[in-house]
Amino acid sequence: MKRYDLITPEGTRDLLFEECLARRMVENKLTTLFSRFGYSEVVTPGIEFYDLFSGSSRNFQQESMYKLTDSKGRLIVMRPDSTIPIARLASTRLKDAKRPLRLYYNQSIYENNALLKGRSDEVVQTGIELLGGTNTKRADYEVLCTAVEALAEFDEEKFRLEIGHIGYFKELVARLDVDERVREEIRLLISQKNYPALNDLLDEVGENQITHTLKQLPRLFGGVEVFDKAAELFTDDKITAILSTLKEVYSRVSSLGYDGKISVDLGIVSHTDYYTGIVFKGYISGVGSSVLKGGRYDGLMAEFGEPCPAVGFGVNCDEIARYLRKNCLAPTLKSADCIVFGEKGYVVEAIAFAQKLVRDGMVIENSLFDTLEETKEYAASKGIHKIFIINENVSHIEI
Template sequence: MAYTINTPEGTRDRLFAECRERRQVQSALTGLFQRRGYAEVSTPEVEFYDLFLQSGNPLPQERMLKIIDRSGKIMVMRPDCTTPIARVAATKLKALPLPQRLYYDQTVFRSGQEHKGGSSEIAQCGVELIGSAGRKADLEMVALAVDALRSCGLERFHIELGHAGFFRDLAGRVDMPPQVIERMRSLIEGKNFAALNDLLEPYAGQGACRALRRLSRLFGGAEVLDEAEALAGGSAVLVYLRQLYGELCQAGYGDYLRFDLGLVHQIDYYTGVVFRGYVEGAGDAVLSGGRYDKLVEAFGRSAPATGFAVDVDAVADCLPAREPARLEGLIHFGPGALALALAAVDSRAPGTWELSPCDTLEETLALAREKGAREILVLEDGTERRVEV
């Protein structure tokens, strides 16, 4: 009986075109980040579990892949890039002036629900703007998010804007236990309308309850802000979002922007503007980020911050399929002709020519027919000639 070796659940092999498309996305993103003044940092794939406890444990522990080191300490495969970079900014970069513009090209590891088909290893390219608060930093980050998806070659996409403070403001107006607030956050995040209505039923008489019922439905164009104001009354958060939207529209980004005031994020270190990017053809967000002004402080340095991450494979899956390079020919070379043969391969388009490993021309001809090549370049005895297959 044949023995099949599978990859662990949530992982997969990537072959040929998938690798090429992934590199294409990574190259486009990192090139853009460098042009905008961001410098690359890299953090370990394994971190102490305590690091994420210290940061407020933004991810549920069941989503983290854990291992035990020789001393018995619990470690996790990096489930998030922002928290380790916040640690670096607060320690190893503490002597450098703010703001600091950092980018990364790394993999995060998360344990999905069993048999749900999600990925446990997620290639991310992202940026962190450390030490910059306020409107200009938020404008830079949202504009960079749009440009990031454009740089990859995507056309039919949009960025949805929200604000973590809007949910907190509404939740603060309701006399509700913290655990119920977290349950409500999860239902709003998942747009689970029926369960949200049931949860809020005991609080129906309180002022903000109507707005909380509608929160997961407040998504769309700028008219969403009007409805939110009617539901919640005056809100500094909504005024701020209008200001950002106006400036971004003036800069030519308006066609890519929408609103989702139900963006409450299960990663609860966000403190201000939050946003996600969606592409036609992708089942979930391909970009996610926002402002997190308290995270770096958890590691000993007071520094407001904002950033986002792009799911590289999700973006690559949305790109138009490209035909792979077709093998045009083989190079058959004799003794002493290796340098000439390598120069001949390097001078041609990648993937269109290969060196022949065969000792005789007859063997090279047979190999060329098998691989579908059309001709052979023969380099031997100081001469060069072509043989059609």
């Protein structure tokens, strides 16, 4: 019989020592960066009512959420997303606050992934939300440039940011005479860049200009040439306006010294329904999946009674921490500066002396052993080279 009290649930794991140091460093760098750009921290509850994630544009699959009931029998979920709770918070607690609002968060999200996917069910995510403002282009530029700065914090040379527009996909797929299930399957196959399965599905739908364009969507990534390719495949007034908006954003952001780090990807089709405009993903070379995701979501706040344009992104701190440790870029665990040993009858005095050293800025350990020899053996095993000995006097030895 499996001892469930000795293991963690699938999709979760314990973190030890240097793993904790690496993740904390990632969190600290990001929160410091966001603070310097004028963002203020907010924290939302780890559990929320199920209803929060079942609105028209915030419809998370039931199977993907961890669910429980409260004392009154109401359905509760563990937070699967941070943007939606912050939209709720901004529409209620910050309803009368002057716009734009610049908010950042640093908290876990929970997703019940299918078994054997190799993905974590608990992820620490740090991100920003820029809510309000009359000029959405300025807001897009600010958030995209902040995203670039966030990636550059961890590797200035090996990151890239891919920018798309969810409107391109939504306009095309809305014109297909298929049900929502088929639309979702098309979206999933495009996001996976699964060309054979996508082609088979669209062949079943029927050959026309729209299905032909959707077949090419996963291939529409690269530089400025993508816009000409997309225009050749399908064009009308709405599509032209979407491509024009995206091209301007791409050109402006690329011109800010990020040339070569920014690319276009019209195949970014997030499973999150609330995105309405610019969408983007950030990558670091050597990490198999995106470490940053974001976009514009102008309709979400209206669902809480406070219409307001908004844009933001979240960073997967766990993925970046693993990357830093793998490439020896993370902090390492350091030994204490010294260990304090109190001889018999001087235990309290030893603790008092240790407290003084801590106030002076030293990292110390207090010996829990009865003899100096045992303390020496322990210190040697931990790489501690100085022992303070406390009796009627204070002395120290080097080992």
